[in-house]
Amino acid sequence: MIQRSEPRASPIGRVVATEQKPATPHQFHFWTATETSIGIGAIVKVDEGGRGKGEGGRVVYGVVTDGFAYSDLATPLHDVIGAEGDPARAGEAPAVRQEIRLWTAAVLRQMPEEPLQPVPLGEVHVATDADVALALRMDAYLHSAQPTAIPVGLYTSGGLEAPVYLDADFLLGPEAAHLNISGVSGLATKTSAVEFLLGGIFQHFPVHRGRVAAVCFNVKGPDLLFLDQAGSLDSDDRRRYERLGIPPTPFERVHYYAPFKADGVNLNTLRTHPDLTGAVEPLVWGLTEVLDFAEVLLNRDDIDAKADAFIDFLSDRVVRRDFDDGFGDTHHVETFADLERLFRSIFDGLENTARGDIWRTHHIATIRKVRNRLGNVSTRCKGLVTDDGPASDLPWGRFEDRAVYVLDVANVDPLGQDLVFARVVSKLREHLERRDLGVDAVVVFVDELNKYAPADGPDSYVKKMLLDISERGRYLGLVLFGAEQFRSQVHRRVVGNAGTQVFGRMDADELATPGYQVLSPAIKIKLATLPVGELMVRHPHFTQPIFIRFPRPPVLRGRDGVERFPPAEDRPFEDAVVLQLTRLDPKVRPNQVKDLIAGRDDRDVRRALGAVRRERPRDVFALFRKRLGTRVAADGPRDAAAVAPLDPIAEEPY
């Protein structure tokens, strides 16, 4: 992957040291010709050269962090005098002043590393491919017996394009983990970089390190909805892919999940074009999936100790088991509808038996409060949370190696987004702890960390989860790839625990915050003007930030995707049901389905559809018909199966 060292080239500069600007073990200065190919971020090599005294042989690698140009002009007034006050005449002088290009470089590596000494006043050379590998200490994981190198981009300077690799052990654990990427919005850098990097991980993650998958939360627009479709690449991009050893192909295995819209049959996603082969699976959860994450759905004011205790009671003693309500009825609670029936039974029982306000040590006010809040969940997260019927979930335990699981929650209520994130991450964690997820490591990509893990504001469940991943995920193989516009506004422990930090173009105000004090003014200027496709990377093996260029990801960008595959219009209920069944089994005849569901209650149809989706039978239509049951003539008013809408002001004083 790395080319061998080229024949010794002419030096491009020479280290200089004065009392005012000495060379130190961590920094040095050198001058170059005024016309030089190097600039801020360039990697250089200082060769001591020996001098015939036996002390030579030391090689120091550095990265340029600042640059200065000046002439022998002592004061600007001398220039004014020389030009007799006329700026036009200054350019007419027959001679020009001697001037200097003086550069400051931060030491990347000294060889040998001990004893650590000031940088020798030697020749400065531009780094070759092999030098870049040594300077960034990539040799340890690039040329080892079991390489763990993941390409992250190309270091480019003066015509050189040298691959830069991250160490998988420090990107995906267990040594360090997590990646954080910052940058202003609208430059298609953050998402593109993560897509490119995921492609590199899938191609280069060593087999001996196990299986790896990615879970991406699509939180805005169509950003991540076309990862399986090829995007356009120019010849430069293709050359870069070749240099990095990554085939420029879209992801082979991508699984999309999205909740339903409120109608319960049309999916709430922009990936609905009929030509797209990769279908979007519904993401639907019921009471049992949601109850464990009640803390996500209920804010701090809702959850007091009493309500918390009652929810625990429901979770431990009631849900998914036969439960005697104490008034003569036995309940088996699986859905919100079942739970509502239990609540009504309790209220009726307390009223009819005049046993006061306490049921099983829980005050009726607490019970009403929990009923109220849980009831609202299925209303606010309609389409994601179902009142009744089976859930449709990620394939826990059957995650595929090098597959991407995209959860499209862009159009979901923020509460629903929080619920999806909390539950998915918790389940990932559970399965990774038990080592039964199907893969050994999962990359979780979360955009908009400013929103989910803000530095200020109250502690939310999601923030706690992100902190938990950041601090403990690497032991499990649960890796957070987070992105945000303003790094300074993300919780310090979330960004601080990211072993690899990536920066795109930064806002000048952001660069003025204390977190960037370690960067030189020149580096900040470069960051503020970074073109699309360039990044600054910090990685545990790199002692200084490195600028790299990465090719466009080989996938269709979200904006291009919706243009090429415009979202389909929402289908009428019958057509949507037909579509879902035919996706499961193309042999299903639409008219047969329409005849079957004509005049049937939508809730019954959705329930039957959910059951078919979950069981994936060989004969889809047969099971659908069986689950739907036979038509029974109504013989009177029927109890509402769903949670009755609540008027929190009129009915509930809690």
Next chain:
Amino acid sequence: MSDRREWLSRLYAEGVTPASFVPDASLGRRVDLDAALEPGAGVELLEDLELLVHPISRTEPPPGLAFLDGIQQWKVIGYDGVAPIALAHVAAAVRRLGPDRRAVTAASASRGLVLAPEPTWTPERRGIVAASGLEAVPVPAAPDQPAAAIEALRRAVHHERQSIEKRLGEAAVAELDPGQWLVVDGQLSVSATLARHPRTVGVIKSHGAQFLEGRHLERALTVPASHRTTVFRVLGGHGRTAVTSWYVRLWPWEGHDLHYGLLRVETRDSDTAIAQASTIAGWLVALRAPLAAPDARFDRLLYPIHDVETYLRSRAPGEVAGSTAGRLPRTGT
């Protein structure tokens, strides 16, 4: 001179008392020792009946203009009894303005010297100096008169600098392409080759030797800025080649000094000298910029000459300059 410690130690072991004394004006700037006119020297007006002033206008210098200058650095490194022994570095360089108007070195030469009164040089000391790669230079001076000996050493260093400068200048003019000119910092008349070359210009910044007198001298020393004087012939006198000369003022002197911005220029003594005078003066006016500041002589020092000095000083061995900012107060004899 890289093994300075070794050869100095051996020299000191030979009975030399260590010393470190940097005489005034020995760190690169030249001392004009030709202040006095030589016997037989004189002037002859060529252009006008009496010395007048002529306005000049800025003229673009020819491409490839080259500049010759030299430096001398020396310090006393020891005493044999009271006889001083000095280490000296003399160097000269020719730097030419390129198409990008930046100066690049066309030729350079340097010498490392150890100078001492003749009686001081024993065969052993000569051997030690020769082994170090330096040149031993016996100076005719009385070893028992240190003040006179130091003055003799100073003149010897000056002579060696002039010698290397002359040699380099003569080599440089031999390689000048047609149309190229060489500007020499100082008198052309020190070298017959330089003085007779059609495209050499001597630029003299110090005016110790006055060739004129009376109202002619007054007009020469009060010539206004961007004016030159009448061209006159400087008769060579003993050992010198005759040249044509004139004064030119680069900057207004009012409010400063009579010599402020005043140059005396020498060119070959030829029929074309009068015709060329205003053109060459126009070049020099153009060469006022960039200013040679912060050099104190910036009013007369052309930037390319300053550049040659800077170049030579940057290449001079640091040990000759010595420590001029020692912790102890500097003393001298």
